[in-house]
Amino acid sequence: xxxxxxxxxxxxxxxxxxxxxxxxxxxxxxxxxxxxxxxxxxxxxxxxxxxxxxxxxxxxxxxxxxxxxxxxxxxxxxxxxxxxxxxxxxxxxxxxxxxxxxxxxxxxxxxxxxxxxxxxxxxxxxxxxxxxxxxxxxxxxxxxxxxxxxxxxxxxxxxxxxxxxxxxxxxxxxxxxxxxxxxxxxxxxxxxxxxxxxxxxxxxxxxxxxxxxxxxxxxxxxxxxxxxxxxxxxxxxxxxxxxxxxxxxxxxxxxxxxxxxxxxxxxxxxxxxxxxxxxxxxxxxxxxxxxxxxxxxxxxxxxxxxxxxxxxxxxxxxxxxxxxxxxxxxxxxxxxxxxxxxxxxxxxxxxxxxxxxxxxxxxxxxxxxxxxxxxxxxxxxxxxxxxxxxxxxxxxxxxxxxxxxxxxxxxxxxxxxxxxxxxxxxxxxxxxxxxxxxxxxxxxxxxxxxxxxxxxxxxxxxxxxx
Amino acid sequence: xxxxxxxxxxxxxxxxxxxxxxxxxxxxxxxxxxxxxxxxxxxxxxxxxxxxxxxxxxxxxxxxxxxxxxxxx
Numbered sequence: 001x002x003x004x005x006x007x008x009x010x011x012x013x014x015x016x017x018x019x020x021x022x023x024x025x026x027x028x029x030x031x032x033x034x035x036x037x038x039x040x041x042x043x044x045x046x047x048x049x050x051x052x053x054x055x056x057x058x059x060x061x062x063x064x065x066x067x068x069x070x071x072x073x074x075x076x077x078x079x080x081x082x083x084x085x086x087x088x089x090x091x092x093x094x095x096x097x098x099x100x101x102x103x104x105x106x107x108x109x110x111x112x113x114x115x116x117x118x119x120x121x122x123x124x125x126x127x128x129x130x131x132x133x134x135x136x137x138x139x140x141x142x143x144x145x146x147x148x149x150x151x152x153x154x155x156x157x158x159x160x161x162x163x164x165x166x167x168x169x170x171x172x173x174x175x176x177x178x179x180x181x182x183x184x185x186x187x188x189x190x191x192x193x194x195x196x197x198x199x200x201x202x203x204x205x206x207x208x209x210x211x212x213x214x215x216x217x218x219x220x221x222x223x224x225x226x227x228x229x230x231x232x233x234x235x236x237x238x239x240x241x242x243x244x245x246x247x248x249x250x251x252x253x254x255x256x257x258x259x260x261x262x263x264x265x266x267x268x269x270x271x272x273x274x275x276x277x278x279x280x281x282x283x284x285x286x287x288x289x290x291x292x293x294x295x296x297x298x299x300x301x302x303x304x305x306x307x308x309x310x311x312x313x314x315x316x317x318x319x320x321x322x323x324x325x326x327x328x329x330x331x332x333x334x335x336x337x338x339x340x341x342x343x344x345x346x347x348x349x350x351x352x353x354x355x356x357x358x359x360x361x362x363x364x365x366x367x368x369x370x371x372x373x374x375x376x377x378x379x380x381x382x383x384x385x386x387x388x389x390x391x392x393x394x395x396x397x398x399x400x401x402x403x404x405x406x407x408x409x410x411x412x413x414x415x416x417x418x419x420x421x422x423x424x425x426x427x428x429x430x431x432x433x434x435x436x437x438x439x440x441x442x443x444x445x446x447x448x449x450x451x452x453x454x455x456x457x458x459x460x461x462x463x464x465x466x
Numbered sequence: 467x468x469x470x471x472x473x474x475x476x477x478x479x480x481x482x483x484x485x486x487x488x489x490x491x492x493x494x495x496x497x498x499x500x501x502x503x504x505x506x507x508x509x510x511x512x513x514x515x516x517x518x519x520x521x522x523x524x525x526x527x528x529x530x531x532x533x534x535x536x537x538x539x
Contacts (some may be wrong), residue, residue: 041536042532057504061504063500064497105494107485109493111485111486111487112484113484145515150508437519438519438520438523440525440527443528443529444522444525444528444532445532448522451535451536452535454535454537458538
């Protein structure tokens with residue numbers, strides 16, 4: 001950095017991502033409050049610890065291999081050639097972010113006076129990873145072991161979402177080229193995959209004791225503290241501002257990037273390096289929140305839990321195309337996504353006896369899938385990348401956004417990278433006897449020993465006179 | 467040990483080295499230490515959790531027994 005303007009741009013970008021990380025931390029605060037509020041008294045502390053521990057576990061594994069995976073897998077490998085290396089193999093070298101730089105032993109993965117971006121960009125992606133694991137965490141409360149959840153959190157937070165991001169949330173990703181996949185604010189790459197992953201686990205894990213009557217009718221359990229749940233969801237909304245901002249590159253000169261001679265065009269871009277504005281996506285974020293809240297209130301007949309969850313489902317449904325939608329399109333798409341997610345939640349619960357304690361599969365998984373499919377129709381014909389326009393299935397150029405590509409993309413996110421790995425890993429943990437806590441522990445409460453000790457301490461203190 | 471011992475010398479060098487953390491070149495060993503720490507933590511906590519569950523399960527508490535343990539302080 002030897003001139004003022006270059007330094008200002010670099011430091012602004014560094015600070016921009018740093019702020020997004022701080023804001024996104026609120027997502028996690030919200031998830032912790034939400035889960036504890038939804039769990040029963042006798043499970044509170046373990047529920048909190050389970051969610052909290054995903055922070056260090058996903059962080060260290062994201063440093064060890066998650067970030068490396070993101071930069072290595074855009075080509076599949078073997079599906080479409082990289083525009084950087086022109087090979088379909090794993091990307092193992094190249095410029096910023098390319099893989100030799102993203103491995104944990106590289107000089108840039110530390111304090112380095114020659115680089116101001118790697119660390120904050122790594123951290124922004126890490127906060128997405130925490131979100132991924134946290135989405136799964138809520139669905140499985142009160143009966144999964146902390147060990148099993150740790151393994152599953154690492155799998156979704158540092159492996160599978162990282163692969164899907166490389167495939168469909170990277171300027172060089174094969175899903176853009178072959179399918180015309182577009183998912184600007186992660187309807188699929190975070191939400192649909194995590195909903196699918198959670199559903200795969202739940203299918204093996206089974207419901208909480210007492211959730212279904214002997215005739216199979218579902219019963220409502222809690223939430224114990226609806227106000228904590230609501231504040232938690234409000235904090236998740238707040239953190240989502242950071243999430244949206246982190247999905248952008250704040251300032252980028254697209255002229256030379258696209259090879260347009262003599263053209264200088266500075267703009268904010270989405271993760272695919274196509275132009276958008278922070279101003280426009282702010283409107284779309286708010287209108288999709290509004291659409292989800294209105295639809296959630298209407299469909300649940302004023303239930304606070306589903307009204308708040310509807311706000312989240314609305315944002316998630318509109319997120320795939322919120323870089324380009326009109327605000328009213330965001331509003332309507334959010335409303336449609338919320339209603340479908342709500343209906344599907346109860347249908348799946350009744351038909352398949354799936355006990356999703358916080359509605360995570362619906363709010364994230366179903367709303368995410370619906371959002372991807374709708375995006376394919378509404379943005380039909382838009383280029384999926386600024387680097388070139390081609391046709392579907394070819395792979396050497398970029399296919400335009402289209403309904404079929406988005407439907408296949410939704411299937412890959414929810415089914416192939418979400419449900420399937422979740423189900424397989426849960427099966428392995430189950431067969432090793434490590435997935436679910438013993439029945440007697442579930443009945444007594446995970447916190448029983450802690451509570452018993454606290455009661456003894458209380459009595460001892462109360463009976464003391466010195 | 468110290469990578470930088472004089473900032474003026476460091477920043478006026480013909481080529482400013484970006485790496486300023488201690489023990490440049492030993493990154494691989496630090497990463498290995500981190501991986502070992504992570505694995506040991508996992509094994510240790512998994513064992514502890516299984517033992518705790520086994521102990522609690524043996525007591526056969528009912529689903530409402532926890533209510534007599536609610537502290538009020």
